[in-house]
Amino acid sequence: MVTLAQLGLSFGLVQPRSRLRRYGHDAVFRQALVGGNYGLLADGAYAARPDLFSSVLWRQLFGDVVLDASTSAGAGGSGRQGDLRTYAACARAAPRLPLPGALGGGSVAVAAINLATKPVNVSLGAPGPRWVWLLTAAGAASAPAALLNGAPLPEALTPETPPLPPAVAAAGAVELPARSYAFLLLPHAGHAACDAATAEL
Numbered sequence: 001m002v003t004l005a006q007l008g009l010s011f012g013l014v015q016p017r018s019r020l021r022r023y024g025h026d027a028v029f030r031q032a033l034v035g036g037n038y039g040l041l042a043d044g045a046y047a048a049r050p051d052l053f054s055s056v057l058w059r060q061l062f063g064d065v066v067l068d069a070s071t072s073a074g075a076g077g078s079g080r081q082g083d084l085r086t087y088a089a090c091a092r093a094a095p096r097l098p099l100p101g102a103l104g105g106g107s108v109a110v111a112a113i114n115l116a117t118k119p120v121n122v123s124l125g126a127p128g129p130r131w132v133w134l135l136t137a138a139g140a141a142s143a144p145a146a147l148l149n150g151a152p153l154p155e156a157l158t159p160e161t162p163p164l165p166p167a168v169a170a171a172g173a174v175e176l177p178a179r180s181y182a183f184l185l186l187p188h189a190g191h192a193a194c195d196a197a198t199a200e201l
Contacts, residue, residue, distance in 0.1 A: 011122035047155045050135065050146035056157060057133055057164060057183045060097050061109040065090040065193055069110065083116035083185055084176075090194035098129065098165045104188035106195045111183055121173040128188030131166035136180040 042049055069088035091107035112122050124130065138145040138152065146153055149167040157163070167184065176182055 034185040063090040085113040087111045106191035108186045109191040113181040123173045126186040126189040131170040131185040133183040
């Protein structure tokens with residue numbers, strides 16, 4: 001059984017948050033910080049659960065301007081049913097994350113969710129590298145822990161700079177393993193709407 005605080009819920013956290021953002025909702029409130037199977041922190045040692053990291057990444061990467069995102073026919077996307085769900089927004093101008101370089105003009109953030117039981121390649125129509133935060137289950141799909149780019153997530157976050165460095169992928173497709181999701185930052189996407197959004201900040 002997958003409990004609410006395990007990796008499976010992060011699918012249920014990232015996807016509704018993405019959908020609601022498209023309709024102008026500014027915030028999603030969580031019922032519990034600590035306690036039971038729904039807390040962002042585990043009982044006792046108060047270790048951070050995967051949902052906390054998903055929330056931090058979302059908050060740091062996604063700006064206020066929502067973009068249309070779609071996938072190939074039959075795969076789903078933009079909230080439609082399918083095994084691959086994609087959502088996009090202009091990137092936040094100054095994310096408090098350890099980035100490998102500076103953001104260029106028109107940067108875009110993407111959330112990609114693979115609900116299938118097999119890997120899928122996500123091709124992004126933007127130039128330049130992709131900075132990738134890939135989250136997968138640590139072991140079985142019902143495992144209460146998660147991996148970030150293949151390494152265990154830290155047990156805590158610091159208020160100043162969350163220790164969540166991305167992997168750097170070259171231009172081209174990014175592979176999502178079965179039952180995984182990723183936050184992708186396209187630092188040199190050059191999206192015109194995001195150029196304007198950055199200038200307003």
